[in-house]
Amino acid sequence: MLALRRNTLLDNHQRGRLDKINIAIDGPAGAGKSTVARKVAKELTYVYVDTGAMYRAVTWFMLGHDISSDETDRVIHAMRELHIELIPGEECQQVIVNGEDVTDYIRANHISKNVSSYAKIGPLRTKLVEMQRNIASSKGVVMDGRDIGTHVLPQAELKIFLTASVEERAIRRYQEIKDNQQVTLEQLMHDIAERDRQDEQREISPLVCAEDAIRLDTTSMNIEEVVNQIISYCRTITDGAK
Known part of the structure; x- marks a missing residue:
């Protein structure tokens, strides 16, 4: 169901x-x-590894085939026909579903509004988590999502919990999609707040900060500052292990 293309030179470098x-x-x-x-x-x-893209890809596929998240049996059956391929790129991770490039489609607002309802389906999550753990088994992986540090990779050497105010997150999302569709900042704020509620209250792997995670509030930080901070944490760990 899932394939991940890895650069051969990168793999050889990492093995050393x-x-x-x-x-x-x-x-x-x-x-x-x-x-x-x-x-x-x-x-x-x-x-x-963008695990969110995997759930978005599933959501895009199910909505496109008129399969509601309430129809658990149909969702599980449809998963057998679903092949997701993640292709690393310079600017983004390309997402291919059954041979079709859906990288841009899965970021649409209607996908964002529905992804939580599919992500809470137990058998679906179990299958995707199994694949995600397999990818990370050889180490050297940066994986993002909502339950990576608490459920998918609880033994990860470095856990980061990124957060920001609802308003700031809505502004960021608005800047990403404003050229592609008609949506207001106010609507995005409402949708993000609702998404938070769904993620935090779902029974299976709810969104929580792992006890041993480093919490970073990025409301007033730019991307470079956040990246540099995380790299610093990483190098502290790896240098200390030498």
Whole structure:
């Protein structure tokens, strides 16, 4: 169901390292997880895995086939026909669903509004988590999501919980999508607040900050500052292990 293309030269480089760790980056919608995780991975020559893109890809597929998140049996059956491929890139991770590039489609606002309802389906999450853990088994992975440090990779050597005010997160999301669709900042603020509520209250792997995670409020920080801070934390760990 899931394939991840890894650069051969990158893999060879990593096999020669003794100080690889896994980095888990969690946080609510719009906190900048994907952008930060991708840049951290690039700087460290690690592999970046956007787990949110996996759930968005599933949501895009289900909505496109008129399969409601309430129809659990249909969702599970449809998963057998779903093949997701993640392709690392310089600026973003390309997402392919059954041979179609859906990288841009899965960021649409209607996908954001529905993804939590599919993500709470137990068997679906179990399957995706299994795949995510398999990817991280060789270390040298930066993975972002909502339950990476608490559930997917509880043994990750570095756990980061990114957060920011609802208003700031809505502004960031608005700047990302304003050229592609008609949506107001106020609507985004409402949607993000509702997404927070759903993520925090779901029964399976709710959004919480792991006890051993470093909490970073990025409301007044730019991307470079956040990336540099995380890289500093990482190097403190790897240098200390030498």
